[in-house]
Amino acid sequence: MTERLYYTDSYLHRFTARIVDRSPDGLTVYLDRTAFYPSSGGQPFDTGSLSGVPVVDVVDEDDRIAHRLAAPAPPVAEVDATVDWSRRFDHMQQHSGQHLLSAVFEELHALKTVSFHLGADSATIDLEGIPVDARVLAAVERRANELIYENRPLHVAFEHAAEVQGLRKPSEREGTLRIVSIDGLDRSACGGTHVRATGEIGIILVRKTEKIRQTTRVEFLCGARAVRRAHADYDALAKAAQLFSTPLDEVPSAIAAQIESLRAAEKGRKRLELDLAAYQGKELYDTTAPGPDGFRRITRRLEKGSVDELRAVAQNFTGREKSVFLAALNDPPSVLLAVSADAGIDAGKAVKEAIIAAGGRGGGTPRIAQGSVPNSELLDAIMARLT
Numbered sequence: 001m002t003e004r005l006y007y008t009d010s011y012l013h014r015f016t017a018r019i020v021d022r023s024p025d026g027l028t029v030y031l032d033r034t035a036f037y038p039s040s041g042g043q044p045f046d047t048g049s050l051s052g053v054p055v056v057d058v059v060d061e062d063d064r065i066a067h068r069l070a071a072p073a074p075p076v077a078e079v080d081a082t083v084d085w086s087r088r089f090d091h092m093q094q095h096s097g098q099h100l101l102s103a104v105f106e107e108l109h110a111l112k113t114v115s116f117h118l119g120a121d122s123a124t125i126d127l128e129g130i131p132v133d134a135r136v137l138a139a140v141e142r143r144a145n146e147l148i149y150e151n152r153p154l155h156v157a158f159e160h161a162a163e164v165q166g167l168r169k170p171s172e173r174e175g176t177l178r179i180v181s182i183d184g185l186d187r188s189a190c191g192g193t194h195v196r197a198t199g200e201i202g203i204i205l206v207r208k209t210e211k212i213r214q215t216t217r218v219e220f221l222c223g224a225r226a227v228r229r230a231h232a233d234y235d236a237l238a239k240a241a242q243l244f245s246t247p248l249d250e251v252p253s254a255i256a257a258q259i260e261s262l263r264a265a266e267k268g269r270k271r272l273e274l275d276l277a278a279y280q281g282k283e284l285y286d287t288t289a290p291g292p293d294g295f296r297r298i299t300r301r302l303e304k305g306s307v308d309e310l311r312a313v314a315q316n317f318t319g320r321e322k323s324v325f326l327a328a329l330n331d332p333p334s335v336l337l338a339v340s341a342d343a344g345i346d347a348g349k350a351v352k353e354a355i356i357a358a359g360g361r362g363g364g365t366p367r368i369a370q371g372s373v374p375n376s377e378l379l380d381a382i383m384a385r386l387t
Contacts, residue, residue: 002064003033007178008156010092010193013048013083019073021064026072030064035083038065042116043095043192048083051076088193090224094123096154096182096194097144097201097222101125103168103186104144105218109136113169114215122207122225126215137218141206151199152183164189205229274312281316285323295322295343299387301379304331307370314338315368328383330376333360337386338368354385 005012017031029050038060039045045058050073057068073079095118102113102125111129157179164177171177171189180190182198195201202223210217221229237248244254288296298317302310307329314325315338323340335355339345348364355362355371358378362371373379 002031004065004191005033005035006037006193007191009035010088010195013085013088015081016078017081018078019076022073027069029067029069029073029079031067031079031081034058034065034067035081036065036067037088037091037193041190041192042098043091043118044120046083046088046091048081050081051079091118092193092195093201093223094118094221094225095190095192096198097204097220098123098125099180099186099188099190099194100147100182100198100201101140101144101204101206101218101220103182104140104147106168107185108140108143111216122219122221122229124217124219126212126217128215131211132209132216132218137206137209141204144204147182147185148198148201148203151197152185153197154194155181155183156194157181202226273309277309277312278316281313281319284313285317285320290322295324297324298326299383300327301383302327302329305329307332307334307336310336311338311368311370318343318367326383326386328379330379332372333374333376333379334370334372335362335379335382335386336368336370339366341367350386354382357385358382 005015012035015033015035017033019029020032021030022028036046036048036055036058037043038058040060046055048055050067050069053073054070055067056070059066059068095116098113098116098118102116105111105113105125105127109129109132111127111132113125114128115126117124158176159179161171161174161177164171164179166187167179168186168188173189177189178191179187180192180194181187200223203226205221205226207219207221207229209219237251240251240255241248244251244258246254284298285296288298290296296317310327310329314327314336317323317325318338318340321340321342324343324345325338326336328335335351337347337351339347346366347369348366351369351371352363355373358373358381360371360373360378363369371382373382
């Protein structure tokens with residue numbers, strides 16, 4: 001059985017221990033005691049080294065903890081162990097911040113935390129209950145940071161499961177439970193590493209929410225992570241302000257104005273395209289000689305293009321009497337058929353039958369229809385059928 005030193009001292013990051021077992025290749029070792037935290041409860045494992053050999057993973061195997069190494073362990077009975085303190089303290093800030101944030105969500109809005117995940121860049125909690133809007137997030141973040149400023153102590157105690165009371169979330173474990181408490185606010189069964197007081201969390205920054213089935217996922221950052229993120233956000237905003245030649249506070253309104261300008265320009269572009277298509281369709285009609293039956297027919301095979309642009313030209317071409325417009329695109333593999341009102345052809349029916357026969361999809365109205373097929377090699381047969 002491995003003695004878990006992190007249970008009683010989260011700040012311990014240098015210690016000595018005896019190797020009690022190792023894998024045949026020496027890449028996994030078991031110690032009589034360890035301060036390395038294994039992945040558990042949403043918190044990732046610690047990294048560090050055993051007598052200079054990097055620890056790349058720590059696995060909880062019930063009664064003992066496996067330390068996975070980057071190279072075979074040295075042939076010694078006792079090792080000098082070092083936990084990566086920067087990573088450890090970051091995890092302590094995030095995990096204690098999670099307890100604080102979850103307690104405040106429940107205190108202010110009766111929103112229960114059903115899961116927690118600590119990632120490399122941010123942490124999340126999943127809340128069960130009503131949707132969480134911006135107003136709720138702001139109030140919870142403000143209250144959580146007020147509790148950080150109060151620097152409330154965190155306590156670790158060990159109590160028998162049958163006698164434990166006042167837990168924020170009931171535990172299904174039996175026997176002795178490790179209880180982590182925030183003074184006057186929260187009691188939770190937890191095996192993770194935590195700071196000594198809320199002030200060491202530093203700050204809590206709530207980032208965003210996402211609906212996940214019946215829960216709301218809340219992303220947050222604590223301490224140094226929150227500071228780094230705030231700096232990154234500021235840098236991004238400052239660059240945007242520079243691009244728009246406007247003060248930082250006016251960037252949102254500058255972006256809104258730019259979007260509105262682009263929308264107006266896009267509408268203008270579409271109007272011009274329609275005008276051009278109308279002109280092209282009419283000019284094409286006037287320059288196309290009628291066939292022996294008096295019909296003007298256009299058949300086009302294009303390598304690539306836009307079906308929407310072809311539609312505009314085709315509709316203006318077939319807006320006049322005795323006319324048929326047929327076009328195919330290799331990329332994307334598609335076909336378009338438009339006919340005049342007096343053509344005696346049902347474009348929608350003709351295209352649908354030809355496309356379905358080729359394994360594609362399509363249809364439309366009696367005057368204009370289009371369809372698509374899996375590949376361009378099928379277009380020749382479709383064009384021949386519609387000609």
